[in-house]
Amino acid sequence: DIMRRILPHKPSAIRESISLDGIWNFALHNISFPQSQHKINVNLDLPLIPVPSSYNDIGTQRSTRDYAGAVTYSRTFFIPKSWETKRVWIRFGSVCYSADVVINNIHVISHSIGHLAFNAEITSVLNYGGENTIKVVVDNILTDSTIPQGETTILSNGMLARAYSFDFFDYAGIDRSVTIYTTSESYVDDITIITKVNDSIGIIKYNVTVLGHQQKNILILDQNKSIVYAVANFWPEGEISIENPHLWWPYAMHENPGYLYTFRVDVIENDQLIDSYEQTFGFRDLTWDNESFYINGKPIYFRGVGRHEDSDIRGKGTDLPLFIKDHNLLRWLGVNSYRTSHYPYCEELMDLADQLGILIINEVPSVNTDLFGDDLLENHKKAFTELYNRDKNRPSVVAWSCANEPRTQYPESGPYFQEVIEHMKSLDATRPVTAAIAQPYNVDNIGQYLDIIGFNRYEAWYDNTGDLDGITERIVIEAQEWHNKYNKPVMVTEYGADTLEGLHTLPTFIWSEEYQQSVMSRYFKAFDILRQFNWFIGEHIWNFADFKTAETYVRVGGNKKGIFTRNRQPKSSAFLLRKRYWALAKSL
Numbered sequence: 044d045i046m047r048r049i050l051p052h053k054p055s056a057i058r059e060s061i062s063l064d065g066i067w068n069f070a071l072h073n074i075s076f077p078q079s080q081h082k083i084n085v086n087l088d089l090p091l092i093p094v095p096s097s098y099n100d101i102g103t104q105r106s107t108r109d110y111a112g113a114v115t116y117s118r119t120f121f122i123p124k125s126w127e128t129k130r131v132w133i134r135f136g137s138v139c140y141s142a143d144v145v146i147n148n149i150h151v152i153s154h155s156i157g158h159l160a161f162n163a164e165i166t167s168v169l170n171y172g173g174e175n176t177i178k179v180v181v182d183n184i185l186t187d188s189t190i191p192q193g194e195t196t197i198l199s200n201g202m203l204a205r206a207y208s209f210d211f212f213d214y215a216g217i218d219r220s221v222t223i224y225t226t227s228e229s230y231v232d233d234i235t236i237i238t239k240v241n242d243s244i245g246i247i248k249y250n251v252t253v254l255g256h257q258q259k260n261i262l263i264l265d266q267n268k269s270i271v272y273a274v275a276n277f278w279p280e281g282e283i284s285i286e287n288p289h290l291w292w293p294y295a296m297h298e299n300p301g302y303l304y305t306f307r308v309d310v311i312e313n314d315q316l317i318d319s320y321e322q323t324f325g326f327r328d329l330t331w332d333n334e335s336f337y338i339n340g341k342p343i344y345f346r347g348v349g350r351h352e353d354s355d356i357r358g359k360g361t362d363l364p365l366f367i368k369d370h371n372l373l374r375w376l377g378v379n380s381y382r383t384s385h386y387p388y389c390e391e392l393m394d395l396a397d398q399l400g401i402l403i404i405n406e407v408p409s410v411n412t413d414l415f416g417d418d419l420l421e422n423h424k425k426a427f428t429e430l431y432n433r434d435k436n437r438p439s440v441v442a443w444s445c446a447n448e449p450r451t452q453y454p455e456s457g458p459y460f461q462e463v464i465e466h467m468k469s470l471d472a473t474r475p476v477t478a479a480i481a482q483p484y485n486v487d488n489i490g491q492y493l494d495i496i497g498f499n500r501y502e503a504w505y506d507n508t509g510d511l512d513g514i515t516e517r518i519v520i521e522a523q524e525w526h527n528k529y530n531k532p533v534m535v536t537e538y539g540a541d542t543l544e545g546l547h548t549l550p551t552f553i554w555s556e557e558y559q560q561s562v563m564s565r566y567f568k569a570f571d572i573l574r575q576f577n578w579f580i581g582e583h584i585w586n587f588a589d590f591k592t593a594e595t596y597v598r599v600g601g602n603k604k605g606i607f608t609r610n611r612q613p614k615s616s617a618f619l620l621r622k623r624y625w626a627l628a629k630s631l
């Protein structure tokens with residue numbers, strides 16, 4: 044059962060690791076790299092690729108950027124002799140879309156879905172005290188039954204091309220870190236922690252899988268790493284109470300948001316520590332009803348953004364400078380939340396959300412869900428299982444989003460999403476399920492299964508272009524209709540307008556910075572009217588930053604609905620949003 048052992052590698056007194064991040068060899072299967080270095084009009088790109096990164100924007104060739112099919116990543120690495128007595132594992136943070144991993148010519152694992160971690164034990168295939176080879180065949184073909192869905196076409200030059208309806212560039216490659224690490228023969232395989240707060244008592248319900256029958260100890264450490272609780276030789280599951288725990292609060296709602304405790308499991312054999320794993324968690328009580336959504340008993344109003352993992356050159360590749368820059372900008376804006384539109388984000392980002400107190404609506408990678416076949420349904424459920432296993436212990440994750448803009452006008456969408464949502468709830472009863480819905484309320488078939496209704500609406504952009512004065516009333520009415528139909532909390536999960544930075548117009552005209560601000564201020568009026576009702580629980584603008592999309596004539600160098608440019612410089616709208624979000628933060 045490979046997918047349960049998904050705990051990321053964490054440094055500890057016992058576990059050792061080697062990073063395989065770096066420069067790998069790279070080959071496209073249907074296109075050969077040139078022999079001659081002395082010609083132009085040939086592909087002079089290096090047969091090398093950085094990991095982690097998407098491969099698409101690294102080279103100079105359209106054929107690489109738009110490649111459809113399998114590519115091979117390969118490299119060598121050393122394993123120390125001293126690891127001979129250990130179990131050894133390999134873990135990929137994500138490969139888009141599918142991966143076949145071969146080490147020393149032995150196949151070790153296949154995995155097919157992007158944006159989610161997978162690992163495999165590789166103890167028996169390694170050459171200890173010597174060199175090893177790894178080859179990863181990465182395929183980016185999407186079909187009717189992959190999550191997300193896509194298709195392929197043939198171009199006039201005979202090349203295969205990808206086609207997809209979702210509005211972000213279909214980046215591919217080994218886009219997150221690759222780590223090889225050790226455990227002892229007996230090791231901590233999985234930890235599940237659920238917290239509850241009753242008056243001044245914090246309750247931790249835990250379930251720990253340790254392979255082997257040794258003594259297992261649990262320590263609970265506070266943020267300063269002081270021990271607040273210790274138990275020796277615990278059962279695999281149990282309950283721990285902590286008096287007056289520090290609560291986990293969202294950003295700007297408390298002077299110390301994002302308070303994290305550590306749940307440490309030590310495994311001891313013959314008085315020797317043989318494994319130690321530290322899992323962070325937070326005490327926060329999540330409740331929701333037909334009227335509202337509460338953290339630690341207080342109603343939450345989501346003020347935030349839709350985002351993408353996207354930047355130039357590296358595409359969706361993990362980029363630590365970008366991650367910290369983005370979080371400085373998110374804090375500058377005063378957001379308390381974002382949605383991981385439209386796929387699970389990198390674990391390093393999720394760690395920051397836990398630490399900083401950012402509320403995450405965690406979206407499975409299902410976009411524009413259509414056709415609703417049985418294979419698709421199975422893959423959709425599997426995607427959610429993998430996401431749940433990866434992120435179940437994160438206090439930042441306060442809701443699951445089961446899809447972005449699924450085709451909910453079709454009757455088949457009803458039973459399909461009923462099953463997806465019931466599957467989510469069977470795994471996790473502690474978090475609400477939502478979706479970002481594009482179809483109008485009157486044709487929707489899935490809202491009755493959701494806990495929170497999210498809708499995406501582009502008034503005065505795709506709908507009623509230019510009609511700024513119609514925005515406020517239409518949004519107020521639509522939100523009320525959603526609430527009337529389903530009697531659930533409602534939020535706007537997307538609204539916005541494409542804006543070319545530096546384009547100014549008086550009077551205001553679409554694509555200008557003034558137009559983006561005009562749209563926003565009309566939406567703000569609607570939100571302020573709706574905020575009188577407890578059931579209206581939030582606003583997420585589309586998008587935090589401009590991002591790359593497929594090549595289409597409605598996109599000029601990508602989607603420009605960012606309030607920041609792709610380079611993370613502000614459009615004038617960023618200042619407007621900042622003013623509103625900080626005013627909201629202070630008024631709540």
Ligand code: GCB
Nearest residue numbers: 210447448481499537602604
């Ligand atoms: C949407 C989609 C998002 C697009 C956005 C747009 O509704 O959810 O993926 O980027 O509209 O700008 O068209």
